[in-house]
Amino acid sequence: xxxxxxxxxxxxxxxxxxxxxxxxxxxxxxxxxxxxxxxxxxxxxxxxxxxxxxxxxxxxxxxxxxxxxxxxxxxxxxxxxxxxxxxxxxxxxxxxxxxxxxxxxxxxxxxxxxxxxxxxxxxxxxxxxxxxxxxxxxxxxxxxxxxxxxxxxxxxxxxxxxxxxxxxxxxxxxxxxxxxxxxxxxxxxxxxxxxxxxxxxxxxxxxxxxxxxxxxxxxxxxxxxxxxxxxxxxxxxxxxxxxxxxxxxxxxxxxxxxxxxxxxxxxxxxxxxxxxxxxxxxxxxxxxxxxxxxxxxxxxxxxxxxxxxxxxxxxxxxxxxxxxxxxxxxxxxxxxxxxxxxxxxxxxxxxxxxxxxxxxxxxxxxxxxxxxxxxxxxxxxxxxxxxxxxxxxxxxxxxxxxxxxxxxxxxxxxxxxxxxxxxxxxxxxxxxxxxxxxxxxxxxxxxxxxxxxxxxxxxxxxxxxxxxxxxxxxxxxxxxxxxxxxxxxxxxxxxxxxxxxxxxxxxxxxxxxxxxxxxxxxxxxxxxxxxxxxxxxxxxxxxxxxxxxxxxxxxxxxxxxxxxxxxxxxxxxxxxxxxxxxxxxxxxxxxxxxxxxxxxx
Amino acid sequence: xxxxxxxxxxxxxxxxxxxxxxxxxxxxxxxxxxxxxxxxxxxxxxxxxxxxxxxxxxxxxxxxxxxxxxxxxxxxxxxxxxxxxxxxxxxxxxxxxxxxxxxxxxxxxxxxxxxxxxxxxxxxxxxxxxxxxxxxxxxxxxxxxxxxxxxxxxxxxxxxx
Numbered sequence: 001x002x003x004x005x006x007x008x009x010x011x012x013x014x015x016x017x018x019x020x021x022x023x024x025x026x027x028x029x030x031x032x033x034x035x036x037x038x039x040x041x042x043x044x045x046x047x048x049x050x051x052x053x054x055x056x057x058x059x060x061x062x063x064x065x066x067x068x069x070x071x072x073x074x075x076x077x078x079x080x081x082x083x084x085x086x087x088x089x090x091x092x093x094x095x096x097x098x099x100x101x102x103x104x105x106x107x108x109x110x111x112x113x114x115x116x117x118x119x120x121x122x123x124x125x126x127x128x129x130x131x132x133x134x135x136x137x138x139x140x141x142x143x144x145x146x147x148x149x150x151x152x153x154x155x156x157x158x159x160x161x162x163x164x165x166x167x168x169x170x171x172x173x174x175x176x177x178x179x180x181x182x183x184x185x186x187x188x189x190x191x192x193x194x195x196x197x198x199x200x201x202x203x204x205x206x207x208x209x210x211x212x213x214x215x216x217x218x219x220x221x222x223x224x225x226x227x228x229x230x231x232x233x234x235x236x237x238x239x240x241x242x243x244x245x246x247x248x249x250x251x252x253x254x255x256x257x258x259x260x261x262x263x264x265x266x267x268x269x270x271x272x273x274x275x276x277x278x279x280x281x282x283x284x285x286x287x288x289x290x291x292x293x294x295x296x297x298x299x300x301x302x303x304x305x306x307x308x309x310x311x312x313x314x315x316x317x318x319x320x321x322x323x324x325x326x327x328x329x330x331x332x333x334x335x336x337x338x339x340x341x342x343x344x345x346x347x348x349x350x351x352x353x354x355x356x357x358x359x360x361x362x363x364x365x366x367x368x369x370x371x372x373x374x375x376x377x378x379x380x381x382x383x384x385x386x387x388x389x390x391x392x393x394x395x396x397x398x399x400x401x402x403x404x405x406x407x408x409x410x411x412x413x414x415x416x417x418x419x420x421x422x423x424x425x426x427x428x429x430x431x432x433x434x435x436x437x438x439x440x441x442x443x444x445x446x447x448x449x450x451x452x453x454x455x456x457x458x459x460x461x462x463x464x465x466x467x468x469x470x471x472x473x474x475x476x477x478x479x480x481x482x483x484x485x486x487x488x489x490x491x492x493x494x495x496x497x498x499x500x501x502x503x504x505x506x507x508x509x510x511x512x513x514x515x516x517x518x519x520x521x522x523x524x525x526x527x528x529x530x531x532x533x534x535x536x537x538x539x540x541x542x543x544x545x546x547x548x549x550x551x552x553x554x555x556x557x558x559x560x561x562x563x564x565x566x567x568x569x570x571x572x573x574x575x576x577x578x579x580x581x582x583x584x585x586x587x588x589x590x591x592x593x594x595x596x597x598x599x600x601x
Numbered sequence: 602x603x604x605x606x607x608x609x610x611x612x613x614x615x616x617x618x619x620x621x622x623x624x625x626x627x628x629x630x631x632x633x634x635x636x637x638x639x640x641x642x643x644x645x646x647x648x649x650x651x652x653x654x655x656x657x658x659x660x661x662x663x664x665x666x667x668x669x670x671x672x673x674x675x676x677x678x679x680x681x682x683x684x685x686x687x688x689x690x691x692x693x694x695x696x697x698x699x700x701x702x703x704x705x706x707x708x709x710x711x712x713x714x715x716x717x718x719x720x721x722x723x724x725x726x727x728x729x730x731x732x733x734x735x736x737x738x739x740x741x742x743x744x745x746x747x748x749x750x751x752x753x754x755x756x757x758x759x760x761x762x
Contacts, residue, residue, distance in 0.1 A: 013728075013729050013730050013743075014730040014732045014733055014745075017730055017733065017742075017743030017745060018733070018743075018745060051730065051731070051732025051733070052732050054732065201729075202726065202727075203727070204687070204688035204689045204690075204692075204726045204727040205688045205689035205690045205727060205731055206727070206731075207727070207729035207730070207731060210729045242635060242672055243672075243725070243728070243729075244729065245741075280628070280631070280632065281631065281632060281635050282670075282672075283631055283634070283635070283670030283671070283672035283673060284670055284671035284672035284726070285669065285670050285671065286726070297631065298628050299627065299628040300627070300628035300629055300630035300631050300632075300666070301628075301666070302665055302666055302669040303669060303670070318627065359731060361689070361690035361731035361732065361734065362689070362690050362693050362694075362731075362734075363693065363694075367690070367731060367732045367734075368732055399689070402689065433689070435689045435690060435693065437693065441693055446689075446693075449689070449692055450689075453726070459669075564705065586698075586701070
């Protein structure tokens, strides 16, 4: 019997950790119990992207979009939606209109603001197919690109197609992909070449690659095989963070299934081309996202980068020519082959083609995974897709490029996001983390956070990064404690510029960016810390004092009861008092006071 | 597998099988260390010494790799591993306060284990569910959109469980 309903359950990490798995098994057993198991297909897919509202269940063909679903809602979903065909309004996603009124979104994700401005190329299959079933990938044109390449195209044709597409590496630097490939393809007289997928997504606050691998692992495998054919390699490695168990598991399943049906392994599709892929685990070193460090790690060594040139394209893994691309770059390749480079080049801007996936997180209403054409202004991403800043707070800045990037402020919110424009603004595209800050976030504190990260992750091989990073961190720490001087700001600039020029790899070269960029755009805030000894956002604990305004305090004793160090005293119904010597500045009293009687300064 | 002292440890059969399978593959060390940690929860000194013999690599090389990568542990973790995400999104949404609160509740700081071996605390870089920030995991189970006052309840749930 044919299915008349399809229930798609999001199985991304975000939803999975809020009981999506239980929802999936409950749906299965309820469908069985209510006698509709034969007429409705239940599929666990990859990430829908709308992580804020998870767990999500999508109903086809009605296109109902149920959010925040709980395992105990399942019985009703089957009984109402499947058996009786009625939409459950309680679960249906509601859009908050301009007047603040909620209204149920009409059927179809095209009516949901979060999706309206998105164009899904990389995430084309995420949230549509079951990633653990190769036939579903094949049904959506999966492996058609590999077939086309093997039977209709010469290696040089593939490189021409990539050149036409204008695809640039999505891992950070934006190097044209076709050039990398042609460097490796041009090396003759070697017995071995390698293809490597960089899935060591270490940028804190970014999870694009993870979602692609969890939702559509075959797209990466297919692309790697295409690269193998193009440059003449028969062996591929996927280097993935050990912290991503779900992605690792789905990759293993995918590789196994592809081998079983002859799309990987010996003599693929009956041709002379053979290609095999092996998974290698990272072990929690951010620097291994740098390509030469990554190769050292696959070789089983300490993950330290080495000087380039020679580039991995000619001297890579074990000295052999190696094509390294990151997950998102790989996921673009199969569509470029099936739909053509010209089609791809139509999306995006003059120099940055295609789309970019961003992990939109931080102080934003709709946090999640978004894919937009290159050149989309930040305003669209923050307000139309992201739904603005929560709790009526004011937008302050967005950090792109994680610890290697910089801030974009409200003044530049209409600048189109592409490789060149971000660089002009003193930031970088990076892998696609986009962290939104509001007025409660202190820019000095954020810069310090990133520097702490890069100091910890520096491999220590070259002095500019090892010593410079530590010095920068110490200066920022000093400023955040109110003992900074104007001279320190100059020092940050000169050390930062030296690191940019002299560091061995991308980690050290970009490590000063968060400090330099935030100093450029929020100079006043640095000045407040140095001259006025205040932290305008009230984050830097050494610069904050909490006092109780006698005229506003009604003596409800709430703050005194909540204070973890019992430093608030006072009689009931009389104004209270904070003992500044004992106060640890946790801010609990400020948060709990209902009468605005606690003053933070 | 309960063991009293690390001196008595031997390479288990499962680990040995894995080592034999990988022994002749180039670049095998990190994969073998992963498998070792999976077996014992950390990389015991005795096992590292045995591996050096089996693989015919200097012990210094093995320790060089272990100490370079954050993922590998040299000390036995507690029964329950609490990992607080300190990715940027979680940090901005108050992950630091969560760590502070855990310190208050179980009395240990980051990278420490309680005396009764019940809990260890670590801070990790991005669990990858930033939509749920701030996040912590206990033995891999994710708790998201956390508030400070939920910590005591989570600890109680895992204590002695």
